[in-house]
Amino acid sequence: MGAWYGSKATTGLGQAIVGLMRPHDTYIETHLGGGAIMKRKPPALRSIGIELNARSIGTLCCDYEVELVHGCCHRSPADYPFEGSELVYSDPPYLMSTRKSQRRYRYRYGDADHEALHVDETGFRVDGKTQWLHVATDGALTLKFVHLKRGGEAIEDIGIIPRYTGTLVHDCRGAYFVYDQCNHQLCGSHLLRDLTFIVDSNGFRWARLMKKLLREACHRVNRSDAKTLTAAERRAVRKRYRTILT
Numbered sequence: 506m507g508a509w510y511g512s513k514a515t516t517g518l519g520q521a522i523v524g525l526m527r528p529h530d531t532y533i534e535t536h537l538g539g540g541a542i543m544k545r546k547p548p549a550l551r552s553i554g555i556e557l558n559a560r561s562i563g564t565l566c567c568d569y570e571v572e573l574v575h576g577c578c579h580r581s582p583a584d585y586p587f588e589g590s591e592l593v594y595s596d597p598p599y600l601m602s603t604r605k606s607q608r609r610y611r612y613r614y615g616d617a618d619h620e621a622l623h624v625d626e627t628g629f630r631v632d633g634k635t636q637w638l639h640v641a642t643d644g645a646l647t648l649k650f651v652h653l654k655r656g657g658e659a660i661e662d663i664g665i666i667p668r669y670t671g672t673l674v675h676d677c678r679g680a681y682f683v684y685d686q687c688n689h690q691l692c693g694s695h696l697l698r699d700l701t702f703i704v705d706s707n708g709f710r711w712a713r714l715m716k717k718l719l720r721e722a723c724h725r726v727n728r729s730d731a732k733t734l735t736a737a738e739r740r741a742v743r744k745r746y747r748t749i750l751t
């Protein structure tokens with residue numbers, strides 16, 4: 506087999522992945538590695554491979570023409586002028602804690618890069634019917650899917666949340682809470698919106714104070730180098746939170 510860790514060049518796996526691909530004109534493969542999938546799939550009109558490791562880029566042999574991009578895929582596809590006939594395949598490095606070997610890739614992600622996944626969905630009209638745009642982002646990569654449904658059926662078809670084991674940030678919809686293999690965090694923007702509604706409609710003081718607390722905590726995190734509250738700041742926020750509610 507001669508494949509390196511994480512390669513999809515194992516018996517049958519590459520072909521199985523290629524078999525799941527929908528028709529497309531342009532194929533974009535991020536985290537190209539050894540290009541196991543690129544090499545196994547039929548050529549698209551345009552094929553683009555993105556990889557951070559120069560050595561992988563330099564040794565790729567494919568039977569058809571591939572535009573190779575040596576760089577970080579968090580930047581490159583972000584400015585690509587998507588038209589709708591593209592297929593993007595991404596095979597990022599696995600979480601270190603899920604791997605037996607700790608020293609396989611020259612470029613990999615730290616656990617912090619996998620920590621939070623923000624998800625949301627918004628309705629829009631397609632041919633006179635409501636469909637749903639599902640978005641999942643970790644701040645670096647953003648994936649968007651259009652689906653006829655909003656809730657559990659779409660989540661299962663898209664297949665990201667059922668496999669995700671980090672912290673899922675969402676708007677408190679019941680369909681998300683079905684998944685207990687991940688942690689759950691309520692989205693601060695949605696909470697602020699709910700609090701604004703309560704303040705505007707009822708003028709409750711507790712909601713006004715809670716809005717202030719949430720905003721201040723958020724600004725403090727944004728201003729800090731570590732992008733988190735210190736233990737002492739966390740304690741102070743918790744204390745104010747309890748005081749507001751009692």
Ligand SMILES: C[S@@+](CC[C@H](N)C(=O)[O-])C[C@H]1O[C@@H](n2cnc3c(N)ncnc32)[C@H](O)[C@@H]1O
Pocket residue numbers: 510511512513514535536537538539540541542555556557558561576577578579596597598599610611612613614
């Ligand atoms: C799981 S491997 C890909 C294996 C590949 N699908 C195959 O079957 O040969 C992950 C690859 O992502 C690359 N990588 C890590 N961070 C990256 C980044 N920010 N941009 C592009 N490539 C990256 C690593 O160098 C590694 O080659």
